[in-house]
Amino acid sequence: MATPQAITGGDREAIAAAIDTDELTELALTLGNIPSRSGQEREAGQFVHDWMAREGFSPRKVGATEDRFNVIGTYGGLGQNTKGFGKNLLFTAHLDTESPTRDPDLDVHKYSPTTLADPEWERCWLEDGVLRGYPIASDRGPMSCFLIAAKALKTAGYGLAGKMYLTACPGEIGPEPIEEHRGIGFLGKDIGAHYLFHHGGVAPDYAIAAEGCDFGWTSVGCGYAVFRLRLWGEGTFTPLLRHPDRAGDHPNPIYRVGKLTDALHAWTRDWEAASRYESAGGIAEPKVQLCAIRGGVPFQFGDGTEVVSLYLEVGLNPRQKAADVQHALEAMVRAAGVGRVEVEPVVVRHGFEADNAEVAPLIDAVDAATRLGLGQPAARANPVYSSMWRDHNVFNMHRVPAITTGPKRWRPTPKDLADSALIYALTALEICGRAEQGEAAKGAAVYPDNPFGA
Structure with a gap:
């Protein structure tokens, strides 16, 4: 169901023109090729922080430990417009990627030599028109999509009434403290989106866990x-x-x-x-x-x-x-x-799901954005994407309506990423609302250092 400020074909054209597919591909590959096994996310987190800083999204670091921090940037937040629109939408993705521990005394009991030698565990590249590598699939490809979505909104001159939070978290993959493998060094989900929600200075009305869902969506999480x-x-x-x-x-x-x-x-x-x-x-x-x-x-x-x-x-x-x-x-x-x-x-x-009535405006926005971006409605995702833990659980747990949605999961093309960035941007525009026209929306006089940042 469209809102009075529904996104239009003109919005699609303006934002699509501001998305540089080559830039998005390079960002995904660069970020994906930073080693970031669970517990070793610092370098990737610093890269995201520095990218946000260069692009004017005022990033902050919030972490349970110095090396495993969440990165939080913002775009928009210019205040509710005269029609009352100005909801806050949080995007999140995880920095860590599943891989062997690279401790030979542990890996020998779980993996074959052939599996251990697979280059896609920690390396990403473009080959035959598709992006290869586990870090692209989970989860730095979708992360790159919403980063570029925010940049495209800014480049195209769209000020947002509500805030668009851009967050990158450690620890979503795991691990978990079990038996003698105990202590803060083995913490996984507790220091990622959980920590972000409680200590990150965010107040979202809605949230999207950006992960590969083959352009489907689900508000259910196991x-x-x-x-x-x-x-x-x-x-x-x-x-x-x-x-x-x-x-x-x-x-x-x-x-x-x-x-x-x-x-x-x-x-x-x-x-x-x-x-x-x-x-x-x-x-x-x-x-x-x-x-x-x-x-x-x-x-x-x-x-x-x-x-x-x-x-x-x-x-x-x-x-x-x-x-x-x-x-x-x-x-x-x-x-x-x-x-x-x-x-x-x-x-x-435990698993969680969003209240159907409360999450409906977010699903409607994703559907409208998908219809404009792909020429087709947004369907419920394959059950596999509802049958695992994803960080939308954190927000549904705390009564913030949330879904997970994103591009093709395995070996997406650059166009898949660009399409996802467009859908994320259009969704943010509908949920957050357009800022009022004039100097406040343009930002030149009111926000000279960061026109649309919080």
Whole structure:
């Protein structure tokens, strides 16, 4: 539903003319080629800060640690116009990209040599007309799109009544403190958009987590819990061991892991089927997978082990709680008859969704912008994009209506990025509203150093 200040074809032409696709591509590649594994985001964050400063977006750093800071820039904020329009719209994207740890003592237990050698983990390039590399896909390609969107609005002379927040956050990928991997060095989401929301000096009316969604949108986000299933047994001196007929009766709990994983596999299929969730904001299909197993001490091998632990990642739709999983897993292990098993969540993050009525103006704006930009309506995103954690969860958690939307996820073209930048800019124009005409909107006399900045 269009607002009285609806965006027009003229706006599309003016803003599209201000988007330099080559500049956008170069920005995405430059930013994408800065190593930024989770925990090592400082250099990428500094680059974004310096870019915002050069372009006049008055950036600030706000972080839980000196090296892992959020970057916050602003554009607009000239005040509500006479028609009452002037909402604040926050764009966010994460600086960290999933990759191996590059600690050989850890990576050897998770990745094959071929996987470790994949150059796309940390390097980005343009080849055969598409942008390659994980950092472009998640998430510095979409980040570059909203940065260029803000620059295009400024270049085209659009002052915004409300504020357009431009934010880059560490830690969205993870990690999570688990077992001995504890402390602030292992914090992930707690120091990113969570920290930004509480300490970043932002007051958005709406938020967009800019991530690849193949130009779809969703206001639904899944959470997750990691459960440790600790299977107990007896340590037996190897020369004294007498093997039972069935592995399920073995005193060493490692021998009983197979029976437990068979039970888990059956439980997983039922849990996933029952967890599917659909609303106007999207379809969530949370998934379950074992992510690690630990048992015994390899260099102390004389008497087996008394305990083996399985770590189970369980996706949570917006209506599920960790307690639901706890009860279901405990019932499953009792029925499996594998012996003593302790079930404990070691990480919990619930999922969230926006109130349909409250988020509707943002979805309408994205739809209008997509119709102008791509000549087609904005559809709900593929369920995979509603079935994972994305940082729109942070804002929906705190009653700020939020969605995730963005360009083609995997190997976008430069045109895909330019189209996304145009959609972001048009969306901001509709949500934030045009500043009044005259000197305040032009900024020449009122804001001589930063015409449209906050």
